[in-house]
Amino acid sequence: MNALADLLREMIASDGPMPLDRYMGLCLGHPVQGYYVTRDPLGAAGDFITSPEISQMFGELLGLWCAEQWHAIGSPHRLRLVELGPGRGTLMSDLLRAARVVPEFFNSLDVHLVEMSPVLMKLQQERLASSGIQATWHREIATLPEGPAIFIANEFFDALPVRHYVQTPVGWRERLVGTDPQGRFVFTLANEPERAMTRPAAQGTVLELALTSQQVMGEIASRLTRQGGAALIIDYGYGKTAFGETLQAIKAHQFVSPLEDPGEADLTVHVDFAALKTSAQAAGALVFGPLTQGDFLNRLGIHQRAASLSRNATEQQAQNIQIACDRLTATGEREMGTLFKVIAVTQPGLAAPAGFEEDQP
Ligand code: SAH
Numbered sequence: 001m002n003a004l005a006d007l008l009r010e011m012i013a014s015d016g017p018m019p020l021d022r023y024m025g026l027c028l029g030h031p032v033q034g035y036y037v038t039r040d041p042l043g044a045a046g047d048f049i050t051s052p053e054i055s056q057m058f059g060e061l062l063g064l065w066c067a068e069q070w071h072a073i074g075s076p077h078r079l080r081l082v083e084l085g086p087g088r089g090t091l092m093s094d095l096l097r098a099a100r101v102v103p104e105f106f107n108s109l110d111v112h113l114v115e116m117s118p119v120l121m122k123l124q125q126e127r128l129a130s131s132g133i134q135a136t137w138h139r140e141i142a143t144l145p146e147g148p149a150i151f152i153a154n155e156f157f158d159a160l161p162v163r164h165y166v167q168t169p170v171g172w173r174e175r176l177v178g179t180d181p182q183g184r185f186v187f188t189l190a191n192e193p194e195r196a197m198t199r200p201a202a203q204g205t206v207l208e209l210a211l212t213s214q215q216v217m218g219e220i221a222s223r224l225t226r227q228g229g230a231a232l233i234i235d236y237g238y239g240k241t242a243f244g245e246t247l248q249a250i251k252a253h254q255f256v257s258p259l260e261d262p263g264e265a266d267l268t269v270h271v272d273f274a275a276l277k278t279s280a281q282a283a284g285a286l287v288f289g290p291l292t293q294g295d296f297l298n299r300l301g302i303h304q305r306a307a308s309l310s311r312n313a314t315e316q317q318a319q320n321i322q323i324a325c326d327r328l329t330a331t332g333e334r335e336m337g338t339l340f341k342v343i344a345v346t347q348p349g350l351a352a353p354a355g356f357e358e359d360q361p
Contacts, residue, residue: 002033002261002262002263002264003033004026004027004030004033004034004262004263005185005261005262005263007026007030007033008023008026008177008185008262009179009183012177012178012179013179016176016178017176017177017178017188017190018176018177018178019163019174019176019177020161020162020163020164020175020176020177020247021161021162021163021211021212022161023177023262024161024162024247024258024267025161026262026263027262027263027265027267028159028161028263028266028267029116030263033263034116034117034263035263035264035265035266035267036116036117036119036120036159037116037117037118037119038119038263039119040088040119040120040123041266042087042088043088046252047250047251047252047253047265047266048250048253048266050087050154050155051091051154051155051234051293051328051336051340052087052090052091052094052154053087053088053090054324054327054328055321055324055325055327055328056090056094057297057302057305057306057309057321057324057325057328058091058094058154058297058328059090059091059092059093059094059095059097059098060094060095060097060098060305061098061297061300061301061302061305062091062094062095062098062152062232063094063095063096063097063098063099064098064099064101064102064300064354065232065300065353065354065355066081066095066099066105066150066152066232067098067099067102067105068353068354069150069229069230069346069353069354070105070108070150071105072230072350072351072353073148073228073229073230073346073347073350074228075104075105075108076108076147076148076228077108078108078110078147078148079105079108079109079110079147079148079149079150079229080110080112080144080145080147080148080149080150080229081109081110081111081112081149081150081152082112082113082114082141082144082149082150082151082152083111083112083113083114083151083152083153084114084141084151084152084153084156085114085115085153085154085155085156085159086113086114086115086120086124087120087124087154087155088120088123088124088127089113089123089124089125089126089127089128090127091152091154092111092113092124092127092128092133092135092152093127093128093131093133095152096109096111096128096131096133097131110136110145110147111128111133111134111135111136112135112136112137112138112144112145113135113136113137113138114137114138114139114140114141114144115137115138115139116139116140121137124137125137141216141219141220142219146227147227148227148228148229149223149224149227149228149229150229150230150231150232151220151224151229151230151231151232151233152231152232153231153232153233153234153235154234154235155234155235155236156233156235157210157213157216157217157233157235157237157271157276158235158236158237158268158269158270158271159266159267159268160210160212160213160216161212162208162209162210162211162212162213162247162269163175163208163209163211164206164207164208164209164245164247165194165197165206165207165209166189166204166205166206166207167201167202167203167204167205167206167207168189168193168203169203170193171193171194171195171197171198172193172194172197172199172207173189173190173191173192173193173194174189174190174194175187175188175189175190175206176188176189176190177259184259185259185260185262186259187259201243205243205244206243206244206245207243208244208245208246208247208269208272210269210271210272210275213271213272213275213276214275214276214278214279215279217233217276217279217280217345218279218280218282218283219283220280220345221279221280221281221282221283221284221285221345222283222284222285224285224345224346224347225283225284225285225347225348227347228347229346229347230344230345230346230347230350230353231344231345231346232342232343232344232353233271233276233342233343233344233345234293234296234340234341234342235270235271235273235340235341236268236270236271236339236340236341237270237271237272237273237290237340237341238270238271238272238273238274238341239273239274239290239341240274241272241274241275246269246270247267247268247269248267248268248269249265249266249267250265250266250268251264251265251266271341273289273290273341273343276343277290277343280345284348285345285346285347285348286345286346286347286348286350287343287344287345288343288344288345288346288352288353288356288359289341289342289343289344289356289359290341290342290343291341291342291343291355291356291359292331292337292338292340292341292342293328293329293336293337293338293339293340293341293342294328294329294330294331294335294336294337294338295337295355296342296355297328297329297337298329299354299355299357300354300355302325302328302329303325306321306322306324306325309321310322342355344356
């Protein structure tokens with residue numbers, strides 16, 4: 001058993017069962033024992049792999065997308081380029097390499113990274129320093145400087161904590177994390193129902209609420225509305241709010257129970273893009289999408305990029321480029337091109353950003 005599990009048991013013994021968002025927040029972000037605080041979880045040897053780690057083309061295409069958006073908002077002299085949850089810094093490094101082909105854009109950039117993990121922050125610092133990039137790190141978005149900004153977030157919102165509620169004969173009751181007599185973690189229900197929640201649903205229905213995600217989205221959108229700019233959000237998720245739960249735990253590329261070995265597995269949810277859209281629109285911003293990642297990357301020209309990279313590559317490299325391109329865009333039911341969705345959020349008054357032209361806000 002682990003130290004975080006002992007701490008959680010003590011907390012539950014003294015305060016009673018805890019809300020799921022508190023449990024998830026501690027498992028991922030406890031300042032000493034949290035999953036992201038103690039390791040680099042990415043890559044083939046880690047627990048999961050992300051699009052920028054699959055191919056440099058992902059970050060490069062996003063870099064050109066940012067350059068176009070910079071132009072669309074009037075080519076501001078100074079632009080905050082903000083990445084939320086930058087992992088190993090791979091996306092940002094690839095993005096900035098592509099951005100150099102538009103020197104006025106590149107020279108306007110003031111790079112900010114929002115990261116809670118000291119381990120990943122160090123990797124990001126090394127990665128960006130080796131590309132000669134100056135950047136500023138933040139623990140949360142509240143400390144970002146004012147001014148026009150472009151935000152990028154790939155697999156960030158899926159790590160923000162959620163709450164669960166279960167429909168019972170007395171109404172919706174919150175699902176909490178408690179312990180059984182053997183000290184194992186188990187789900188229990190709050191004694192009192194949530195009287196303000198009146199949504200009808202069959203007994204046993206679970207409702208997952210991503211309030212932190214909605215609040216973060218609202219803050220970003222309100223900033224974009226006041227100060228100008230755009231955000232590009234990419235994540236495993238769904239377009240229409242629905243009942244049901246999506247919390248999952250992954251360790252070494254395998255599903256495990258979210259209650260087993262806290263802090264040792266990655267906990268994520270599928271992102272509710274409809275809820276993000278509602279929060280962004282309520283703050284006055286425009287929302288485009290969601291599109292599937294496959295459609296988005298195809299429209300940005302990933303196949304042309306793959307062909308041009310392959311021209312200077314060995315046969316083996318060209319084959320790998322093609323495999324990566326297919327993996328990012330594949331449209332099978334359980335493949336990344338379909339499961340991952342993309343939305344763009346912009347200041348009011350802008351036309352649809354690159355990739356979203358066929359979509360109305
Ligand atoms: N975007 C990267 C990494 C995705 S993993 C990629 O695509 O490869 C999730 C990232 O978000 C990690 O960098 C993790 O440390 C960070 N993160 C998760 N929750 C966070 C939070 N609440 N605040 C800041 N960063 C967070």
